[in-house]
């Protein structure tokens with residue numbers, strides 16, 4: 229992309245993983261992680277596990293995956309996909325019993341070195357929600373958690389995993405946010421969100437602000453399972469009045485844990501270039517996530533120099549309802 233472009237081992241690892249997962253699906257004809265495990269002779273054993281979801285065990289008598297018997301069907305499938313990712317990518321140290329819940333890449337803001345957990349998650353996401361399936365849901369307008377729930381149901385995976393997968397490949401300006409007891413735990417931005425938003429405007433470890441539905445839930449315990457327009461300033465720094473963001477927030481199965489999908493109410497230039505397949509979009513997003521320099525370099529080349537004629541910033545142009553359609 230630039231003459232100075234060097235793909236980090238983190239980025240290369242994720243891309244290799246995506247390609248491997250797609251190739252394995254084709255080779256095996258398996259449509260689920262369970263079928264793939266059977267195809268490659270990895271036994272699945274459900275048992276009682278304290279404080280863990282699963283473990284991949286490679287022994288002299290064969291390889292098997294131990295699964296906690298408290299997992300839901302969706303959680304079980306997710307765990308199998310994750311452990312098969314470790315298995316298929318031949319990660320050197322077999323992971324110990326782990327809590328492999330879905331989470332976005334670059335969670336810890338260090339992404340130069342390979343990250344086996346990110347790769348295992350990616351393998352599981354691509355295998356359970358392949359491009360041709362996720363493409364049916366990912367560009368809806370407005371994009372809400374309804375699309376994530378439909379994808380989750382279709383693929384038999386947890387809602388959080390589907391929301392992460394959607395934000396990875398969507399062409400919409402959106403971000404998934406997970407909060408716990410009023411504090412943002414992680415953010416999974418879409419590629420166009422990354423390009424338009426100031427990187428610091430939505431950060432993990434910050435408190436969920438007044439004006440958001442998530443805050444209202446923490447203050448009152450009440451949450452309507454409906455998307456609503458809320459002032460964009462409830463989520464983003466430095467946004468003027470009159471800008472709105474669509475928020476869809478759902479209380480997950482654990483106390484105090486909520487999932488939010490933020491998206492812009494309008495979308496300019498919303499046609500996806502045919503070259504930007506879900507796979508290409510995921511790669512580009514990880515490239516932009518891989519370093520702040522990559523993001524700055526890319527934006528310099530591809531974002532218009534001219535100021536937005538409709539709003540102080542291009543992001544806000546998408547947040548002005550009904551005023552910016554050209």
Ligand SMILES: [Zn+2]
Pocket residue numbers: 310314323326328344345348
């Ligand atoms: Zn793992």
